[in-house]
Amino acid sequence: MSQLAQEIISAIRKVVPYEDTFVPLHEPSFQGNEWKYVKETIDSTFVSSVGKYVDRFEKDLAEFTGVKRAVAVVNGTAALHVALTLVGVKKNDEVFIPSLTFIATANAVSYCQATPHFVDSEESTLGVDPYKLKSYLKEIAIVKNDECFNKQTGRRIKAIIPMHTFGHPVDMDQLIEVCQQYHIDLIEDAAESLGSYYKGQHTGSFGKISAMSFNGNKIMTTGGGGAILTNDERLADMAKHITTTAKVPHKWEYVHDQVGFNYRMPNINAALGCAQLEKVPDFLNKKRSLAHKYSEVFKGVPGVTFKQETDYSQSNYWLNALVLDEANEGIRDEILNLSNSSNLMTRPVWMLMNHLPMFRNCPSMDISCAESLEKRIINIPSSSELGDK
Amino acid sequence: MSQLAQEIISAIRKVVPYEDTFVPLHEPSFQGNEWKYVKETIDSTFVSSVGKYVDRFEKDLAEFTGVKRAVAVVNGTAALHVALTLVGVKKNDEVFIPSLTFIATANAVSYCQATPHFVDSEESTLGVDPYKLKSYLKEIAIVKNDECFNKQTGRRIKAIIPMHTFGHPVDMDQLIEVCQQYHIDLIEDAAESLGSYYKGQHTGSFGKISAMSFNGNKIMTTGGGGAILTNDERLADMAKHITTTAKVPHKWEYVHDQVGFNYRMPNINAALGCAQLEKVPDFLNKKRSLAHKYSEVFKGVPGVTFKQETDYSQSNYWLNALVLDEANEGIRDEILNLSNSSNLMTRPVWMLMNHLPMFRNCPSMDISCAESLEKRIINIPSSSELGDK
Ligand SMILES: Cc1ncc(COP(=O)(O)O)c(C=O)c1O
Ligand SMILES: Cc1ncc(COP(=O)(O)O)c(C=O)c1O
Numbered sequence: 001m002s003q004l005a006q007e008i009i010s011a012i013r014k015v016v017p018y019e020d021t022f023v024p025l026h027e028p029s030f031q032g033n034e035w036k037y038v039k040e041t042i043d044s045t046f047v048s049s050v051g052k053y054v055d056r057f058e059k060d061l062a063e064f065t066g067v068k069r070a071v072a073v074v075n076g077t078a079a080l081h082v083a084l085t086l087v088g089v090k091k092n093d094e095v096f097i098p099s100l101t102f103i104a105t106a107n108a109v110s111y112c113q114a115t116p117h118f119v120d121s122e123e124s125t126l127g128v129d130p131y132k133l134k135s136y137l138k139e140i141a142i143v144k145n146d147e148c149f150n151k152q153t154g155r156r157i158k159a160i161i162p163m164h165t166f167g168h169p170v171d172m173d174q175l176i177e178v179c180q181q182y183h184i185d186l187i188e189d190a191a192e193s194l195g196s197y198y199k200g201q202h203t204g205s206f207g208k209i210s211a212m213s214f215n216g217n218k219i220m221t222t223g224g225g226g227a228i229l230t231n232d233e234r235l236a237d238m239a240k241h242i243t244t245t246a247k248v249p250h251k252w253e254y255v256h257d258q259v260g261f262n263y264r265m266p267n268i269n270a271a272l273g274c275a276q277l278e279k280v281p282d283f284l285n286k287k288r289s290l291a292h293k294y295s296e297v298f299k300g301v302p303g304v305t306f307k308q309e310t311d312y313s314q315s316n317y318w319l320n321a322l323v324l325d326e327a328n329e330g331i332r333d334e335i336l337n338l339s340n341s342s343n344l345m346t347r348p349v350w351m352l353m354n355h356l357p358m359f360r361n362c363p364s365m366d367i368s369c370a371e372s373l374e375k376r377i378i379n380i381p382s383s384s385e386l387g388d389k
Numbered sequence: 390m391s392q393l394a395q396e397i398i399s400a401i402r403k404v405v406p407y408e409d410t411f412v413p414l415h416e417p418s419f420q421g422n423e424w425k426y427v428k429e430t431i432d433s434t435f436v437s438s439v440g441k442y443v444d445r446f447e448k449d450l451a452e453f454t455g456v457k458r459a460v461a462v463v464n465g466t467a468a469l470h471v472a473l474t475l476v477g478v479k480k481n482d483e484v485f486i487p488s489l490t491f492i493a494t495a496n497a498v499s500y501c502q503a504t505p506h507f508v509d510s511e512e513s514t515l516g517v518d519p520y521k522l523k524s525y526l527k528e529i530a531i532v533k534n535d536e537c538f539n540k541q542t543g544r545r546i547k548a549i550i551p552m553h554t555f556g557h558p559v560d561m562d563q564l565i566e567v568c569q570q571y572h573i574d575l576i577e578d579a580a581e582s583l584g585s586y587y588k589g590q591h592t593g594s595f596g597k598i599s600a601m602s603f604n605g606n607k608i609m610t611t612g613g614g615g616a617i618l619t620n621d622e623r624l625a626d627m628a629k630h631i632t633t634t635a636k637v638p639h640k641w642e643y644v645h646d647q648v649g650f651n652y653r654m655p656n657i658n659a660a661l662g663c664a665q666l667e668k669v670p671d672f673l674n675k676k677r678s679l680a681h682k683y684s685e686v687f688k689g690v691p692g693v694t695f696k697q698e699t700d701y702s703q704s705n706y707w708l709n710a711l712v713l714d715e716a717n718e719g720i721r722d723e724i725l726n727l728s729n730s731s732n733l734m735t736r737p738v739w740m741l742m743n744h745l746p747m748f749r750n751c752p753s754m755d756i757s758c759a760e761s762l763e764k765r766i767i768n769i770p771s772s773s774e775l776g777d778k
């Protein structure tokens with residue numbers, strides 16, 4: 001067995017010294033008003049599409065993230081689907097997404113009958129590399145009538161979805177510049193980055209429209225849930241409309257004016273969300289404290305880096321990550337085996353999207369950095385409560 | 390003001406004599422283990438995709454409805470979308486649906502890039518008229534290689550979605566015969582018919598695959614939720630797979646083998662569902678008692694019929710409905726106005742699908758019965774608790 005694998009386990013153990021219990025990767029914590037609010041929805045019978053918690057959750061979330069409007073939906077995947085639909089992604093368009101992301105980003109593009117076009121990530125943010133994207137666009141793209149086209153496929157490149165990996169913000173200033181130059185709409189996949197800031201501004205507030213997730217493994221949870229964020233009131237109204245079956249208000253008549261979705265978040269889930277959101281500042285503190293402890297112990301372990309926020313950003317440290325040096329990529333699975341068999345849950349990053357059968361033939365730039373990162377990233381236990389102890 | 394409108398309000402008032410409080414159309418009731426089970430998900434932190442209530446709800450639901458397998462999903466709309474996908478509805482196919490249905494049935498067809506083809510309903514069941522369908526098919530359809538084609542449009546007619554309106558079962562024997570003769574797959578929209586039986590067999594167990602809804606206005610609720618029912622184990626496995634992002638089991642690797650969906654029901658919603666399902670027999674009794682009272686008082690009101698189950702079926706009486714005689718269709722809105730302004734919530738049936746802008750140009754048979762019913766149906770207060778008092 002390699003010495004580095006053992007050193008890594010020992011280092012994690014210094015921060016998480018609970019040898020006898022299984023330590024999950026990420027566990028939610030319900031120590032606030034969760035039961036109070038949820039109980040209220042049951043007692044009032046307003047558990048479903050009617051009730052005050054959805055409105056409140058949307059208001060609270062907009063306030064927290066500093067956007068004009070938030071629209072609560074059934075999950076982050078639905079939020080991405082709606083975001084793409086609302087910026088006008090159409091059949092046969094291409095949409096840039098990182099190859100290093102969770103499957104939902106790519107699936108949402110498919111739901112629009114559009115094609116994901118994969119871009120590379122950079123080591124410092126684990127997200128879209130705006131410089132590399134810029135040179136790639138110079139080579140393959142042409143702008144006609146304020147729209148960007150792929151010269152090689154002839155298809156329109158309508159949008160890009162940067163994703164803030166594990167809570168680490170993408171280099172937004174550079175990316176925004178590229179998007180403006182090439183007339184590409186910006187949709188942020190902020191599913192993992194509630195509480196993460198780029199130069200003091202909350203992630204998810206840069207894009208024309210953005211998506212968040214409140215799945216059980218996220219920094220806060222609504223059971224299942226997500227949200228659409230935007231500063232554009234018109235887009236927010238449209239988001240609300242098409243996520244609630246596009247029903248036109250009427251005292252009793254059922255008129256729907258377009259093909260809509262049932263993507264609304266139920267009130268019982270929003271109640272959980274309101275209570276969780278109250279605790280997010282606390283979760284963020286604990287997660288910072290946990291990340292700080294990890295960064296300290298890993299200073300003493302050569303061959304691996306504990307992923308820290310860049311100096312211009314503040315990460316929520318949703319999932320803590322180790323990045324092995326290139327020389328050590330061969331021992332990733334050994335570390336995963338060793339830790340998982342010793343009560344410490346760890347996992348690799350997602351398989352790259354263009355390695356999956358259904359996306360194998362999609363267009364892609366050179367993604368050598370993502371390919372290297374895929375072999376070297378290991379997520380380690382990250383529950384906020386671990387930062388408390 | 391018409392005398393009939395006043396007589397109708399008086400008749401409803403005999404059954405629902407609570408003049409001072411607003412009587413909603415349908416209200417859920419939480420008097421069982423709802424608190425207990427929901428609280429347990431919060432206390433255990435298993436509110437999301439992991440947890441025992443989803444499995445239990447699926448098992449309990451399959452048992453209750455008598456199908457081999459049930460797969461819990463995020464809502465009834467998602468269940469319909471998955472059902473259509475799994476029977477193999479493809480882009481440019483046609484799918485028969487009643488024009489008299491809730492928008493979700495038609496939207497689900499659109500999600501598959503297929504075209505709804507509208508069929509008429511019959512007065513006795515308020516659902517698909519199998520005899521009329523049969524003569525229509527004789528005229529427009531041709532079977533080639535065990536597949537049905539529309540001779541007029543050239544498109545394949547892949548499936549039909551009968552919907553059990555307000556809980557009243559469609560005439561299944563006749564419909565199944567037509568489907569077999571023409572090689573059309575049967576998908577039941579059983580969103581409204583949990584607890585409804587056709588010749589002793591539960592609705593939703595006849596189709597190749599069926600959809601249920603547990604929205605807040607249904608006979609039981611999970612906040613938001615739905616289920617896929619099927620007797621085909623292979624289809625059930627596929628349903629589970631594509632509603633959970635098509636992830637292939639692996640100890641840590643993220644491999645997905647097709648474009649899937651995030652349509653899973655969260656554990657917190659399934660906990661509510663388990664408790665509600667325990668109460669369904671009780672809800673059914675109360676609803677039968679309420680329907681019985683209505684049927685008695687409306688015997689004395691000529692010009693209108695209280696909708697009762699046919700002699701070969703058992704309805705759950707989810708939403709009670711009055712059907713005005715044709716001569717009285719002109720006073721529907723007067724009745725709606727009068728009742729809603731006197732604390733009794735009532736509503737008309739949905740606007741017919743082919744009267745909505747996005748479906749206006751879809752193919753349709755003569756739908757004169759549905760057109761007449763649209764002008765004559767009025768839903769009246771139906772909460773199960775009203776049957777108790
Ligand atoms: C990057 C990313 N995008 C999208 C999603 C989808 O969110 P959800 O699981 O709520 O559908 C997730 C989380 O699962 C995610 O991590
Ligand atoms: C006939 C019918 N089909 C489908 C649905 C869709 O269910 P859901 O609202 O859970 O998406 C409903 C209920 O809303 C319905 O009444």
